Amino acid sequence: MIDIKNNKRSLIISAVLLLVLPLVLQAMGNFWVRIADFALLYVLLALGLNIVVGFAGLLDLGFVAFFAIGAYMYGLMASPHLSDTFAGFAQMFPQGLHTPIWLVIPLSAVLAGILGVLLGAPTLKLRGDYLAIVTLGFGEIIRVFLNNLDHPVNITNGPKGIGQIDSISVLGINLGKPLDLGFATLSSVTLYYYLFLVLVVVSVIICSRLERSRIGRAWMAIREDEIAAKAMGINTVNMKLLAFGMGATFGGVSGSMFAAFQGFVSPESFSLMESVMIVAMVVLGGIGHLPGVILGAVLLSALPEVLRWVSGLLDLQAATGGRLDASILRQLLIALAMIIVMLMRPRGLWPSPEHGKSLQKTA
Numbered sequence: 205m206i207d208i209k210n211n212k213r214s215l216i217i218s219a220v221l222l223l224v225l226p227l228v229l230q231a232m233g234n235f236w237v238r239i240a241d242f243a244l245l246y247v248l249l250a251l252g253l254n255i256v257v258g259f260a261g262l263l264d265l266g267f268v269a270f271f272a273i274g275a276y277m278y279g280l281m282a283s284p285h286l287s288d289t290f291a292g293f294a295q296m297f298p299q300g301l302h303t304p305i306w307l308v309i310p311l312s313a314v315l316a317g318i319l320g321v322l323l324g325a326p327t328l329k330l331r332g333d334y335l336a337i338v339t340l341g342f343g344e345i346i347r348v349f350l351n352n353l354d355h356p357v358n359i360t361n362g363p364k365g366i367g368q369i370d371s372i373s374v375l376g377i378n379l380g381k382p383l384d385l386g387f388a389t390l391s392s393v394t395l396y397y398y399l400f401l402v403l404v405v406v407s408v409i410i411c412s413r414l415e416r417s418r419i420g421r422a423w424m425a426i427r428e429d430e431i432a433a434k435a436m437g438i439n440t441v442n443m444k445l446l447a448f449g450m451g452a453t454f455g456g457v458s459g460s461m462f463a464a465f466q467g468f469v470s471p472e473s474f475s476l477m478e479s480v481m482i483v484a485m486v487v488l489g490g491i492g493h494l495p496g497v498i499l500g501a502v503l504l505s506a507l508p509e510v511l512r513w514v515s516g517l518l519d520l521q522a523a524t525g526g527r528l529d530a531s532i533l534r535q536l537l538i539a540l541a542m543i544i545v546m547l548m549r550p551r552g553l554w555p556s557p558e559h560g561k562s563l564q565k566t567a
Contacts, residue, residue, distance in 0.1 A: 226397040230390075235513070237393040241465060243505045244400035245458050250485040250501035251407050251494070252454025257483065258492035259420060260447035261427030263336040265479050266323070266343025270452040272350060272474035273319055274312040274459025278303065279366040279469045280359075281311075289358050305372050308460050309403075316456025317449040324448030328441055331430075343479050351471040365470025372464045374399060380467075396465050403461065407454060411494055414450070423447055424492075488545060490552030499554050504538075511537055 229236040249271060256264045280286055281303040287294040293301075303311075327338050354362030371380025371392070379395040414420045422443050425433035434440050463469045481504060489500020511534040545553060 222401060223398075226394045227388075230394050234391050234393050237391065237397060239506050239509045241393055241397050241400055242509075243502045244397065244404050245462055245465075246482070246485060246505040247404050247498050247501040248400075248407055248454055248458035248461075249482050250489070250497045251404075251411050252451045252458070253482050254451075254486050254492065254494070254497045255411065255414070255423075255454070256447050256451040257486055258497065259415065259423040259427065260444060261423075262324075262444065262447060263332065263483075264339045264448075264451070265336045265476075265483060266339035266341070266346075267451070267455055267482055268474045268476075268479040269323075269343040269346035270316040270320060270455030271459040271462070271478070272346055272469075272471075273316050274456035274461075275463040275469045275473070276350060276360060276366070276459075277312055277315055277456070278308055278460035278463040279369050281308070282370040282464070283366050283368050285361060285366050285368075302370050305374055308372070308464075309457055312456040312460040313453040314456075316452040316459070320448040320450075320452025320455075321445050323452075324445045328444055340476070340479070343474075344476065347471050347474050347476075350474070360471075363471060365468055365472075367468045369463055369467045369469070371467065372396075372399065372461075379464075396461075400461060403457065408494060408498070415494070419443070419446065427492075484542065488542060488552060490555040493552070493554060493556035496552050496554030496556070500552065503553075504542075507541070508534060508538055 226237050226240060229240060249267070252270070253264060253267045256262050256267070281301050284300045287297060287300050323339065323342050327335055330338055350360045351363055353360040354364070360366065371378060373379065377383060377395070379399060380392050382392060383390045383395060422433065422438045425436065425438055426440055426443055430440055462473075485500040485504045486497050487500070488504060489498065490496020549555075
């Protein structure tokens, strides 16, 4: 009973802090709320990758491809690009195609999930480094396609990207505009924060249920020993494909939210370094452990921006006569912090409890 009461109290306190956080940050400036928004988007990405890497043990270095697919899908469906490019499309939708959120989220999840299964199908017999190389190549192929699909038919507008993307409207409230409540005004970035927070909470519930389900236990069995899992009657082929598909859905939803939030997408936002950072978030926080993955995503997404603000505040470049570039120093500090954490805590900042210890505590 004491543990249940403590858990409820912790959940209530956490919920209150998360709801109040953007209001406090908004008083300090929208810059800080924007950092929190991107942190939530990266939490969505890290949760999706954790299904593939943490639960099923499949190394995926091309996860940013699903992020890009979701972003471009919403960019095409919520901007005048298709109407301006194709005359037949303009006749069907003269005012443009303005996709509502209730259609955006399922479509982005389904499209990314299908591509995740298509990626997983030819890689079922690959493991370790070989799987990592194939998924890395898949991510780069998607980025190159997005960068070159402007000729002979202009679909993605190439390196110029897609702009004029509609902001999301929820219950008649346009999240792209400030909301006046009478006693307070919520900025656009604050409204997006609450939307992203709802998606993160739903995603955490889904991942938690998956982890405790028969599917989650099958993934973990494959992660520990695929041959033994197959001998126990687990259909490893279907389970791997399901892991790729389920993980990709989170990337697609996060990508569509990114496009709506930014109002612009281009191939530059989906480079290999983004995939590496998402993998680092999962590993740094604690692979396979949901609280650790969330912690790693928040730290690695917020820390670079905080260091950017600190370097700008100190004006290090001017102080050193231009010999010290603030951006290089910021990357150096992040890399050093990651190395120190991995040396001090090789299982991550918040690793999952060992099975034997957890059994002893419950006994």
